[in-house]
Amino acid sequence: MSVTIKDIAERAGVSFSTVSKALNDSPLVHMDTKQRILDISLELGYQPNTAARRLVSNKSWTIGVVWPSVERFAPSALITRINNEMAKHNYTTLLSINQTELAIETFLRLQCDAILVFYDREGEELQNFTKQSVIPILYYGVNGLTPFTTIDATRSKAIELAIEHLVSLGHERIAYVGNTNSKDPLQSEKVAAFTEQLAKYHLPITIESLIPVNSLDTYDGYMITKQLLVSSNQPTAIISGSYDLTKGILRAATELQIQVPEQLSIISYDNIQQMEELEVPMTAVGVSLEEIVSTTVRTLLTMIEQKDPVPSIYLVPELVIRSSTSIPARI
Amino acid sequence: MSVTIKDIAERAGVSFSTVSKALNDSPLVHMDTKQRILDISLELGYQPNTAARRLVSNKSWTIGVVWPSVERFAPSALITRINNEMAKHNYTTLLSINQTELAIETFLRLQCDAILVFYDREGEELQNFTKQSVIPILYYGVNGLTPFTTIDATRSKAIELAIEHLVSLGHERIAYVGNTNSKDPLQSEKVAAFTEQLAKYHLPITIESLIPVNSLDTYDGYMITKQLLVSSNQPTAIISGSYDLTKGILRAATELQIQVPEQLSIISYDNIQQMEELEVPMTAVGVSLEEIVSTTVRTLLTMIEQKDPVPSIYLVPELVIRSSTSIPARI
DNA sequence: CTGTTAGCGCTTTCAA
DNA sequence: TTGAAAGCGCTAACAG
Numbered sequence: 001m002s003v004t005i006k007d008i009a010e011r012a013g014v015s016f017s018t019v020s021k022a023l024n025d026s027p028l029v030h031m032d033t034k035q036r037i038l039d040i041s042l043e044l045g046y047q048p049n050t051a052a053r054r055l056v057s058n059k060s061w062t063i064g065v066v067w068p069s070v071e072r073f074a075p076s077a078l079i080t081r082i083n084n085e086m087a088k089h090n091y092t093t094l095l096s097i098n099q100t101e102l103a104i105e106t107f108l109r110l111q112c113d114a115i116l117v118f119y120d121r122e123g124e125e126l127q128n129f130t131k132q133s134v135i136p137i138l139y140y141g142v143n144g145l146t147p148f149t150t151i152d153a154t155r156s157k158a159i160e161l162a163i164e165h166l167v168s169l170g171h172e173r174i175a176y177v178g179n180t181n182s183k184d185p186l187q188s189e190k191v192a193a194f195t196e197q198l199a200k201y202h203l204p205i206t207i208e209s210l211i212p213v214n215s216l217d218t219y220d221g222y223m224i225t226k227q228l229l230v231s232s233n234q235p236t237a238i239i240s241g242s243y244d245l246t247k248g249i250l251r252a253a254t255e256l257q258i259q260v261p262e263q264l265s266i267i268s269y270d271n272i273q274q275m276e277e278l279e280v281p282m283t284a285v286g287v288s289l290e291e292i293v294s295t296t297v298r299t300l301l302t303m304i305e306q307k308d309p310v311p312s313i314y315l316v317p318e319l320v321i322r323s324s325t326s327i328p329a330r331i
Numbered sequence: 332m333s334v335t336i337k338d339i340a341e342r343a344g345v346s347f348s349t350v351s352k353a354l355n356d357s358p359l360v361h362m363d364t365k366q367r368i369l370d371i372s373l374e375l376g377y378q379p380n381t382a383a384r385r386l387v388s389n390k391s392w393t394i395g396v397v398w399p400s401v402e403r404f405a406p407s408a409l410i411t412r413i414n415n416e417m418a419k420h421n422y423t424t425l426l427s428i429n430q431t432e433l434a435i436e437t438f439l440r441l442q443c444d445a446i447l448v449f450y451d452r453e454g455e456e457l458q459n460f461t462k463q464s465v466i467p468i469l470y471y472g473v474n475g476l477t478p479f480t481t482i483d484a485t486r487s488k489a490i491e492l493a494i495e496h497l498v499s500l501g502h503e504r505i506a507y508v509g510n511t512n513s514k515d516p517l518q519s520e521k522v523a524a525f526t527e528q529l530a531k532y533h534l535p536i537t538i539e540s541l542i543p544v545n546s547l548d549t550y551d552g553y554m555i556t557k558q559l560l561v562s563s564n565q566p567t568a569i570i571s572g573s574y575d576l577t578k579g580i581l582r583a584a585t586e587l588q589i590q591v592p593e594q595l596s597i598i599s600y601d602n603i604q605q606m607e608e609l610e611v612p613m614t615a616v617g618v619s620l621e622e623i624v625s626t627t628v629r630t631l632l633t634m635i636e637q638k639d640p641v642p643s644i645y646l647v648p649e650l651v652i653r654s655s656t657s658i659p660a661r662i
Numbered sequence: 663c664t665g666t667t668a669g670c671g672c673t674t675t676c677a678a
Numbered sequence: 679t680t681g682a683a684a685g686c687g688c689t690a691a692c693a694g
Contacts, residue, residue, distance in 0.1 A: 002465065003669060004670095004672085005671070006671080007671070010673080014680075014681085015680070015682075016672085016681095017672095017673080017674080017680080017681065017683090018673090018679090018680055018681070020671095020672065020673060020674085021673090021674090021680090024673080028680080029679070029680080030679055030680085047439075047440060048669050048672080049386070049442070049670085049672070050440065050441055050442055051382050051383075051385035051386040051391065051442065051670085051672095051675080052382075052386050052670070052672040052673090052686090053669035053671080053672060054382035054672095055380070055382040055383050055386050055670090055671080055672075055673095055686050055687065055688090056671085056673045056685080056686045057672085057673070057686085058686075060382065061519065062441075063572065063684045067426075076428075077375075080428055082367075083427075083429065084429075092437055092441065093427075094426070094427075095398075095425070095426035095427070095428065096414075096423045096425075096426070097407075097410065097411055097414065098414065098415075099428065102693095106423055108378070108380065109378060109383055110393075110423065110679080111380070111382065112382055113692085121669080134333065146535065156435075158655065162674085163665050192689095217549065218548065218550040219548065219549045219550035221552060222553075222554075223582075248550065273401075285681075295683065329525060335686095335687055335688085336687070336688070337687080345664075345665085346664070346665045346666075347665095347687090347688085348664080348665065348666075348667090348689080348690085349663090349664055349688090350663070351687095351688065351689060352663095352689090352690095354666090355689080359663060360663070360664080361663055361664085364664085379687085379688080380686085380687050380688070382686085382687080382688095383686070383688040383689090384687080384688060384689080385670090385688095386670050386671065386672090386686090386687080386688075387687085387688050387689045387690080388670085388671080388689070389670070389687085410672080476685095484693035513674085517674090545676095590690095619668050663694105664688090664693100664694080665692100665693085666688100666691105666692080666693075666694090667691085667692080667693095668689105668690090668691085668692100669688100669689090669690095669691105670687105670688090670690075671686105672685100672686090673684105673686090674683100674684090674685095674686105675682105675683090675684085675685105675686095676681100676682085676683085676684100677680100677681085677682075677683095678679105678680085678681075678682090
């Protein structure tokens, strides 16, 4: 059996309720007493019993995170950051790699204080949790897909920014490398925005405009780009759907001795620090990781406090210009 | 407030302890009563309060899993399976992507019933948990690296099997594609076994024997193999360090129009079902996923029950011959 | 078979 | 400033 507040109380010669107060830094305890109790608890290696604490406070101090099945760098970094940020607020982040429905059920049973769901799967349907859920559920994804509050990174806006940037530089043959056939709404939103914007600027949409990859892996990005860059009707600029893809694209260009940005401009989705550190510092669009993290954490905390509905949030993407884009090469 | 056993008791006109028994399927409750209570609890949507349950039973019914930082397919599949298997035993698996030390601390504080650590990082040191840990900690990795009970997949034995198989087919120029420079003991064990075995069979060790990749990604596997296969002193057989690498290796071979296994034999580490489904069904070595899962779960359960020390376990790898290996081509 | 009782370890009034 | 007491929701003797 581990040490409890009673043990400390006995040792300190006070009642256990005083210990409880002292440990919670209550102002109702004399400084000296408090210090003595703190010392003793430290000495005894006291660890509060979470179960008991939860029972009485009716809080679990945990939040459940439903993790996307597919691993990529950006989401992985996101979760790590959220995890650390929530820790600062005393919340422990639990991850589940189960199916969304199952994971939510588990977290519900565990009485997590909130659930964060990364909507990243292809065409999942889950509507049954609408009302029965007493605890707040926050989605990260595209708003409107679920009845829940959603943090939406407005991926379409990001693609708009990218194209605007390229067009302003004078590019006309722009390709999008990404999950063009995916039913994943996070991906298809980018694709839709891409074609829309091309149309808006009266740019040609050819078979070389939408370059499909099966996954968002570096590997696939590399493979498809190598094909693309030896085709007859090469683009002067590529928009990449993710950080991982970008690594592959860049590698393909390097290998074919195509200078970036002189001969080929690249602009990537995913506004993360790592873009800076690629062989060619990468111009990127997207909501910055920091902002996604801080907004998510803040929203989560708000939802937990005031169990009232919180409106969905649209995060505004930015364009970060680095060294991978320039005016198109003379042909 | 959610519904408690007291609510059910009131509704059913029995005492709450009877409800508790009924809900726990105790034989001490009359069938009729039990059924009625079950019906009511269902009707009311009763969800047991985990905190309370934990408090009294002094168990959390959770096990914490420290997840390796690097994502690859095989470990990912492993964790998913363990997760599901533990669920059958009423345990909820919590994942932490924090540093090992931090994660263990968290799980300790949460009073998990056991902690499973995937030792997958490069040269981490953590010796401080040796005694203070009241709850069982199980490692998955290479035995001897930590003071804890470890499930060891004897990767060296797997490589032995691979080489034995290749040698028996008549191969002499064998290359190992893997993390040859990694400090990760899981990887270096394979490498060490590889060179040892080559020596044992008096096979030449050249620069083309150990093919280093930076990561275990498909991408890197592809890249390095393409280089390897156009070199002057090509191997007749490749041993791949992981499933992901193998995908890349296979792809490189296909692209260079090298027939597998006619012109090149490939044998892969990671004994998982997916090997069957590659373009060329892959001969593989390693402990089968099923066995790793069942052993891990069983050990975990045992450790939880009898808080006595459990000895480390060495799992025996198998060779699964499929279609990617054959006698070497005539030169 | 069913109910009563006593906690599990902690927080939180309420008295002293 | 401290202590006493109640109770969070549940399980587990023990008594009927």
